[in-house]
Amino acid sequence: MGHRATLRVNGERWDLEVDPAETLLEVLRTRVGVKSPKVGCERGDCGSCTVLLDGQTVRSCLVLAVEADGAEVTTLEGIGREGLAPVQRALLEHNSFQCGFCAPGIVLSAMELLAEHPRPTRHQVQEALAGNLCRCTGYEPIIRAVLAAGEGT
Amino acid sequence: MSATVGRADRANAMEELRHVGHPEVRIDGLDKVTGAAVFVDDLDFGPDLLHAAVVESPHAHARILRIDTSEAEAVPGVVRVVTGADFPFTFGLYMQDRSVFARDVVRFVGEQVAAVIARDPRTAREAARRVRVEYQERRAVFDPIEALATEAPRLHPGLGDYPHVPWFFPEADSNVAHRRRTIRGDLEAGFAAADVVLEDTYRVPRYAHCALEPHVVVARQDHAGRLTVWAASQSPYTQRNVFARALEPLGLSHQDILVITPYVGGGFGGKAGVSMEILGAVLATAVRGHPVKLRWTREQEFYNTYQRQGLVARLKVGARRDGTITALEHRLFWDAGAYVEYGANVVNAAGLSATGPYRIPAVALESVCVYTNLPPGGPYRGFGYSEFTFGLEVHLTRLARAIGMDPVEFRRRNAIVEGDLLPYGAHMNPSGLHRAIDRVAEVIRWGEEEAPQRPGGKVGKALACFWKAPAMPPNASSASFLKFNEDGSVNVTVSGMELGQGYLTVMAQVVAEVLAVPPDKIRVETPDTDRNPYEWQTVASHVTWSCGNAVRAAALEAREKIFAVVHAAHGLEEGSLYLEDECVRCDTDPEFSLPLRDFVVAGIATADGTYRGGPIVGSGTFMPEFSSSHSDPATGQGGHPNVHYTVGAAGLTLEVDPETGKMEVRQAALAVDAGKALNPSLAEGQIVGGLLQGLATAMYEDMRFDESGRLLNPNFTDYKIPTAEDVPDEVVPIILEVPQPDGPFGARGMGEHTMIAAAPVVADAVEAAVGIRFNAMPITAERVALAVARKEESHPWAST
Numbered sequence: 001m002g003h004r005a006t007l008r009v010n011g012e013r014w015d016l017e018v019d020p021a022e023t024l025l026e027v028l029r030t031r032v033g034v035k036s037p038k039v040g041c042e043r044g045d046c047g048s049c050t051v052l053l054d055g056q057t058v059r060s061c062l063v064l065a066v067e068a069d070g071a072e073v074t075t076l077e078g079i080g081r082e083g084l085a086p087v088q089r090a091l092l093e094h095n096s097f098q099c100g101f102c103a104p105g106i107v108l109s110a111m112e113l114l115a116e117h118p119r120p121t122r123h124q125v126q127e128a129l130a131g132n133l134c135r136c137t138g139y140e141p142i143i144r145a146v147l148a149a150g151e152g153t
Numbered sequence: 154m155s156a157t158v159g160r161a162d163r164a165n166a167m168e169e170l171r172h173v174g175h176p177e178v179r180i181d182g183l184d185k186v187t188g189a190a191v192f193v194d195d196l197d198f199g200p201d202l203l204h205a206a207v208v209e210s211p212h213a214h215a216r217i218l219r220i221d222t223s224e225a226e227a228v229p230g231v232v233r234v235v236t237g238a239d240f241p242f243t244f245g246l247y248m249q250d251r252s253v254f255a256r257d258v259v260r261f262v263g264e265q266v267a268a269v270i271a272r273d274p275r276t277a278r279e280a281a282r283r284v285r286v287e288y289q290e291r292r293a294v295f296d297p298i299e300a301l302a303t304e305a306p307r308l309h310p311g312l313g314d315y316p317h318v319p320w321f322f323p324e325a326d327s328n329v330a331h332r333r334r335t336i337r338g339d340l341e342a343g344f345a346a347a348d349v350v351l352e353d354t355y356r357v358p359r360y361a362h363c364a365l366e367p368h369v370v371v372a373r374q375d376h377a378g379r380l381t382v383w384a385a386s387q388s389p390y391t392q393r394n395v396f397a398r399a400l401e402p403l404g405l406s407h408q409d410i411l412v413i414t415p416y417v418g419g420g421f422g423g424k425a426g427v428s429m430e431i432l433g434a435v436l437a438t439a440v441r442g443h444p445v446k447l448r449w450t451r452e453q454e455f456y457n458t459y460q461r462q463g464l465v466a467r468l469k470v471g472a473r474r475d476g477t478i479t480a481l482e483h484r485l486f487w488d489a490g491a492y493v494e495y496g497a498n499v500v501n502a503a504g505l506s507a508t509g510p511y512r513i514p515a516v517a518l519e520s521v522c523v524y525t526n527l528p529p530g531g532p533y534r535g536f537g538y539s540e541f542t543f544g545l546e547v548h549l550t551r552l553a554r555a556i557g558m559d560p561v562e563f564r565r566r567n568a569i570v571e572g573d574l575l576p577y578g579a580h581m582n583p584s585g586l587h588r589a590i591d592r593v594a595e596v597i598r599w600g601e602e603e604a605p606q607r608p609g610g611k612v613g614k615a616l617a618c619f620w621k622a623p624a625m626p627p628n629a630s631s632a633s634f635l636k637f638n639e640d641g642s643v644n645v646t647v648s649g650m651e652l653g654q655g656y657l658t659v660m661a662q663v664v665a666e667v668l669a670v671p672p673d674k675i676r677v678e679t680p681d682t683d684r685n686p687y688e689w690q691t692v693a694s695h696v697t698w699s700c701g702n703a704v705r706a707a708a709l710e711a712r713e714k715i716f717a718v719v720h721a722a723h724g725l726e727e728g729s730l731y732l733e734d735e736c737v738r739c740d741t742d743p744e745f746s747l748p749l750r751d752f753v754v755a756g757i758a759t760a761d762g763t764y765r766g767g768p769i770v771g772s773g774t775f776m777p778e779f780s781s782s783h784s785d786p787a788t789g790q791g792g793h794p795n796v797h798y799t800v801g802a803a804g805l806t807l808e809v810d811p812e813t814g815k816m817e818v819r820q821a822a823l824a825v826d827a828g829k830a831l832n833p834s835l836a837e838g839q840i841v842g843g844l845l846q847g848l849a850t851a852m853y854e855d856m857r858f859d860e861s862g863r864l865l866n867p868n869f870t871d872y873k874i875p876t877a878e879d880v881p882d883e884v885v886p887i888i889l890e891v892p893q894p895d896g897p898f899g900a901r902g903m904g905e906h907t908m909i910a911a912a913p914v915v916a917d918a919v920e921a922a923v924g925i926r927f928n929a930m931p932i933t934a935e936r937v938a939l940a941v942a943r944k945e946e947s948h949p950w951a952s953t
Contacts (some may be wrong), residue, residue, distance in 0.1 A: 014322060034772040035195035036188030038418070039367050041451040045869035048365055052926040076188035097836045098653025098842065099678060100185030101418030107186060129877035132868065135363050135419050136653045138845035139877040141838060 005069040009034060010078030018065040025049045025060035027068075028075065036076035036104035038131045040133075047132035050105030053077050057112045059131075076104040079111065087111055087149040094145035098136035110146045119150045158655035171663035173898045176834030177672050179658045180415070181651060190416045193369045193385045199443040202371075203232055205436050206277035206449040208267040208284045209457070210259035211489055212291035213862030214306065215528035217257055221285040225269055228283065230276035233439050236267040237542065240435045245494025246391065246426045248317035248330065250309060251529075253399065253435050260308055260491035261528045262863045263456040268432060270440055274448075293526035293862055297488040298465055300523045301793075308524040309493065315675040318626065320782040320794070321497055330489060331497040331522040333504025335789035343480025343515030347471025349555045355468065355544025356929040358855040359488065359914075360461040362533055363874050366418020367454045371435030373444040380437060384430045387650050388690035389413070392418070393682050395427040396434045403438055410434075411682040420652040421846070422532035425692045426495045428458045445463065455867035459531025460856065462496055463488035466544040466851035469505040472601045476558045476566040480515040481911070483507040485541055489522045489530040494529035497522045503537030503787065508576050510546045510586055510800045511567040512621035514578050515885030518789075526862050532692060534905045539912065543851075543930055546617035546913030551926070560917075561594050561616050568618065569800075578790045582797040585889035589824035590618065593804040596822040596885050606819070611811055613922030616804040619909040622795035623693035623902060630776035631700035632686035633707040635664060637769045641735055643670055645704060648680040648688035649696040654904050655835035656696055660704045662831055663897055667708035669732035670749070686772070693731060693801070694902030697831060699775050703895030706773025718766035719747060722757035729865045777895075799901050800824035803844065803910035803915045807918035814918065814938030816852060817882070824887035825906055829899035833888055839885035839904045847911025849875045855931045 007014045009032050018027055025042075028034050028051065037060050040048030043061040051060045052074035080088050087110045090096075106129060113120055113128035120128070121139045125146045126139075134142065184190040237254035245251050255264050267284050271277035294308075295299040305328060309315070313325030321331045344350050371383040380400075386392055389412040407936040417424060429449060436445045449457070469482040485503055499914040504520025520537075534538070553563035559842045565587060573581045593616055594600075603612045623629075635645045645664055651657045661675040669875040680688070688700060716727040719737050729740040732749075739745040740939045751757075756764035777796045784792035825839050830836040853873050857865040892899025912930055920926045925940045 005215065029195075033197070035191070038192070039194060039448070040367070042868055043451070043868060043870070044624075045451075046365060080187060084186065092182045092186045095176070095179050095182065095655070095838060097179075097182070097185045098655070098838060099364070099366070099417060099419040100181070100190045100653065101192065103185045103190075104188045126877045126880070131876075133365060133874060133876065135365055135421070135846065135874060136842050137838060138841040138843075138873075138884065139880050140841045143877060143880070 004067050005066050006087065007068055007071060007073055009073045010075060020064065020066055022065045023061050024065050024068050028060060028073070034075045034077050038101055038104065047105045048102055050108050050132060052108055052112065053138040055107050075105055079107065083143040085111065087114055087146060090145040090149035091142065094141050094148065096145045098140040102132055102134040106134065106142060113146070114150055120147070122147060158478045167200050170666060170898070172672055173831050174207050174829065174833065177658060177662055177832055178658065179655055180661050180672060180677065181657055189672035191368055192416050192418050193371060193383050196371065196383060198371060198417070202441050203270050203272060203440055203443045203445045204274040204277045205270050205445055206274065206281040207265040207432065208281050208286065210255060210262060210264040210266055211289055212259055213262050213289055214291040214769060215259050215288035216291060217255065217286060219287040220267055222267065222356055224283040224285065225280040228280040229617045230272045231269055232271045232272065234267060234284065235436065235439050239439065242399045242402060244395055244427060244431055246395060247498050248321060248494050249316050249494040250494050253431050261526055263453070263528060264491065265432065265457070270435060270436055270445055272524060283447040295525050295527055295858065295862055296461070297486045297523035297525060300525050308509045308526065312927055316436045318801055320501065322786055328524040329521055330493040330524055333501045333520045333789065334787060335505055335516065335518040337576060337578060337788065337790060338515030340480050340482060340515045340517050343442060344433045346473065347479045348474045349552065350469060350471040351548060351552045351555055352469040353548060353928060355466045355547065357464040357540045358930060359463045360533060360850050360854055361455050361856060361872060362421040364419030364421055364423055364424030366425065367449045367451060368458055369448040370428050371444050371446045372437035374441050376442050379408060380405060380409055380434065381410065381413065381432065381433055383413045385417050387412045387417065387425045387652060387692055388631040389680050389682050390648055390687055391690045392427050392430055396431065399431060399568035400434065411681060411683050414650055415679055416649055417652050419779070421534045422536065422692065423458050425532045425690055444485045451869070452867040455872065456864045459495060459533070460490065460528050461533035462490065462499060462530030462540065464540040466541055468544055468548045470548055470552055472552050472556055474556050476511050476556065476563050476942065478511060478567045481508055481513045482517045483541065483545065485520040487520070487530065488525050488527060488790045490525055490527045492529040493524065495524050495532055498624055498695050499530065499532060499537040500883055505547065505577055505794055506538065506620065506622060507541045509542065509620050510569045510798065512569050512573045516575060527858065534843065534910050535621065535692065536905065538619065539847065539909045542619055542909050543916070546910065547916050550917045561590060561599055564618055565590055565938060577784060577792060577794060579793045582893065583891045585891040586618065587825035588799040588889055589800060589802040589826060590616070592824045592887050593802045593822045595797035595886070597806055598629040598632065599802040599804065605808055607808065609811065610808045611922040612806065612808050613918035613920065614804065615914040615917030615921060616802060617910040617913040617917065618800070618802045619906060620798045620800045621906050621909060622680050622798045623695035625689065625693050625695060627780035627782050628776060629699070630774060631688050631696065631703040632773065632774045633700065633703040633713055634686055635707045635771045637749065637753035639750065641670065641748065641753060642676070643668065645675060645677040646680070647677060647700055647704060648682065648685045649700045650691040651679055652691060654839060656691065656833060658835060659697055659831040660700065661699050663704050664708045667705060667712055670735055684784045694905045698893065698896045698901050701900055702775035703773045705784050705897045706775065707771040710773060710786055711769050711771030714769050714771070718752065718757060720766040724757055797901060799826060799906050800905050801906060803914050805914050805918055807915065807922060809919060809922040809937060811923055811941045812938065814934035814936065814941065816934060816937065818848060820883045820885065821881045822885040822887060823907060824889055824905045826889040826891050827903040828893035829890050830888045830898050831898060831900050836888050836903060837886040838939060840907045841884050843904065843907025844884060844911055845875050845880060847908030848915060851912040851915035851930055851932055853931055853933055
């Protein structure tokens, strides 16, 4: 302990004392209590722990909590408080997810893509989601939903 | 089953289905897109939560001479250190060949020898490194054929004494934990009648499930003695049962144990039965009052849960030039690993069905479960069928070519039909296999040449068939309760698990259909074993069928009660009543329409101020009473071990770059006979997801071990699973519906089946494209490129 870090998590300010070795993922899950970023591999391979750090997706298992000092952290809990985001609605309506463990990371990666490319191509969607592993779906229902969200359908 | 027939079915028989068969949105969908879905790791347990870490064997086979825990115990923050001496218990689902902790002998690299319980996970891991274990190494064996040799080291000298289910046949003083023989017809005559007999050997490596959620367990034994286990599991009741049997020496029985299973982040068989969860259960008893948490790392997820077993398959098949298969001999040698308490049943399942879905007059199947010093084998989507179908279907394509027949036509000629004899002598259920073959052939334009999309590309096509039956004990059963709420909504309790397949949603659809209540007013949630009624396990692609029957029976019982109450209060004939749009209506009185919410809890008021009825509840159960595991051990004949088979076919068009070996699936089609797709959107999800999982086993995944039995690639950097960039250009899911007579609305399972035929179609398409046959999986780009280069070197004229 001993290092002070101030995070804004989903719009709320958290003043925390953190261990220099603690990852952002650990702090979010065990100290702040947001559970949507999941522990899947702890080495940046699977993307289950994806969060937005100042609007950019990061794997929170590879970011130290002290590195996030002063940053704005957004997890799935911070999305869609005023109703589902269009991409969430599309993913829901396409029955895109199965077990749902990868869902928090995929929703955030898709939102980052759509913010930059509101009407992405199939290839852009595949590329944007390539860092988020999913074992259940074969990705196709996810890709289709993100494309549909991009088309505003 | 009797509750599911009769007058109550009239509405379904006569009217269009309103909920079943519709692509409804998942009832757990909102939980998942919002992050509200809670998994075990997300549960909070407060400041007295303790964390465990295990001490693992560095050896594949060794005697434990001494364990010194003193240094670990001295680490500040450590609460307890335990070893096998503290818990001398054995466990196992079908055969009790495992100890909670290795005792005396370790049998694979990574096996748990001791555990440290500490106040935080880092301390537990750090202290686990300070447990000193002295070993005396033993000769290890990693290959199932070598393990069969008389001079091979014996892994389990106690094999002859292990308790096991009656349909296993362990061979004492050997490494054969089980041998299933299924023999029917005159094999010699069959081969003699063939114009061509083809023999070859096929090899399939081990694979990892790679569910994104690692195994995790939290357990607490409270001060009154009650043991509660929160587990990421496919099998809450089976876990309770295995815990109760193993912990019986501690005075625990079923009533003392509660298993709670929130959402599971993928299973694929890896979270069936009991693996690391037994550690949570026993550790909790060592630190009474405290919850203890154990979460596998991704590495442990690879090497200390079930793995898909490796296989060496020797095939001999004969056929006449007219395309008739005359005889088949299939000998399967399974690398089952250090413990086979679950894996031996995979071996058994394959030994009953390794003919594939074909009508063959003379059959000899031998499936041998062999102990090796690798991690325990076990269930994996496909349950043995994915493994043997690789060699079998490749072999049939080769045999067709050898007799000069089109491989698709060859399959059509031999495809099994309803009423045909199964390998073990029972009869085949209704099936759409011929239709599946035809539809897939049509979609992939079988027989038509395709131009490559890239310069130098080579295009190949292939088609293969599959079948699979649920592998279950004959008395595997399901149960369901349901109740109405004041607003006319319904709660359904079941103990199958939502693994992602959409089980909760289709159960809601079944209830919706019977009770005329929309699925979004029906809650079906993940179970705990106190509150929810029995379910054997969520495995074998059988819960839609089995639990669907139980749920339907519960809904029908509730409907009977509704009609009885309306009859009692309003005098209307029960036979004239029906449910529609959340109301009770009447054939003989078109004006009558009584909303369910008006009376399903409060009852119906009568003229004198008294009420009729009260809360409407229902219960239903299902057990396949025709199933039996009794058979002649020498021939496998006489029983009815499998309840039914689900069949289908897969095909694909593959383009290979001969220089790099890179393979691109341009189109894949998969047809499966679901009997009735209760939710076609979810059924298609199974096809698309399962097919990619299967393609990955064929094209890039496999587990690599070094010569000392250590897994070399226990992570997603070195064990590649598909990303969003690895999907086929086009997947065509085809759902066929030849009803299963004893299934809910005609449904049978189809989830596991979707990966079974993926490997042989890749192998056959690669052969069609570049003329090189692979008898071993995986068929990686590297292997293809090297094989093409070798071929060009030896036959330069063959290259174009």
